[in-house]
Amino acid sequence: MTDPEQFEAFVKAYQNMVYTTALRLLGRESDAEDIAQETFLRAYNRFGDLVHSASAGGWLKTVTRNLSLNHLSRYRARWRFFSEMTTGEDGDEKEPEWAAPEAHDAQMDAADRRRWLQSALRRLPEAQRVPLVLFHFDGLAYEEIAARLGVSLAKIKTDIHRGREALRKRLTHEAQGKELGLCGAPSFCAR
């Protein structure tokens, strides 16, 4: 029988990683909490194996990712519908010319830059955010992402490209307003 106190310590140790993984894919805090809870309940069922395993973190991350993607796939038809509606929103319009803000101390602005990046990532449309997260955070190849999401390779490449462009525009825009020193990034303020 699993010791509740030991399991509680286990949850506390991994909750941030599990919650963040779910939130980056799902974009909604309430959904991420639900998925995190389900992940830990599954971990509870095999806690005996996980508690002393060095791969517990990897197991939790994989389960969280699969549960999140399954959650999204339940709304796949809707997801595709909105994906098509929003394809022109961020990728097809002409790139605006952003004026380069003044250079700032990169060290001082790193925390702000990451906060803005987290926020901008969550505001991306689902069709762009999910493949972007799978590519950059989980290290999946384009082909794996296409297979996992059940869409074509071309669409994955387009969505990831549009997601990156949307991030570039949004972060540059924020930088203009907040003067975050984003010119430390190559080509960030060039357009």
Added chain:
Amino acid sequence: MKTEQDRAWERWLDRELKQLPDLPAPAALVHRVMLAVHQRRSLPWYRRPWPAWPPSCQIFALLLFAGLAGFAITAVINPAWLPGWKGLTPHLEPWGETGRGLLAIGTTLLEAAVLLFQSVARHLFLVGLVLVLAGYLCAVAILSACYQLAFQRR
């Protein structure tokens, strides 16, 4: 066509994203999980998921289902064997009234099954079984094809 500027941006973005720290989970998450765990622990074992059953119950259930499956297969292949099960009667005597009641119910059910096997030719029964399985597989295949057509990859 990607420019060098685009590639530099991708590299920068990849590095920045990988460096993003984990977000703090809501303070209530641990409590929520532990509450769900407590609720799950308070469930009787037979209402929990299979992996959470006590090992003795898992083994017993496996043996029971294996026995039932073996019995069903034997009954289909060799229904003439079934009436011989009444030889168990003396073994159930120590169970008293309960044992005799269970035996009576079992006898009725098995005799009905034997009658069914004897009245319907065995090969006909097997053909029916094969047809049911084939029908099920066809239904799965047709539904899968419909699903593929409806949600065709773009």
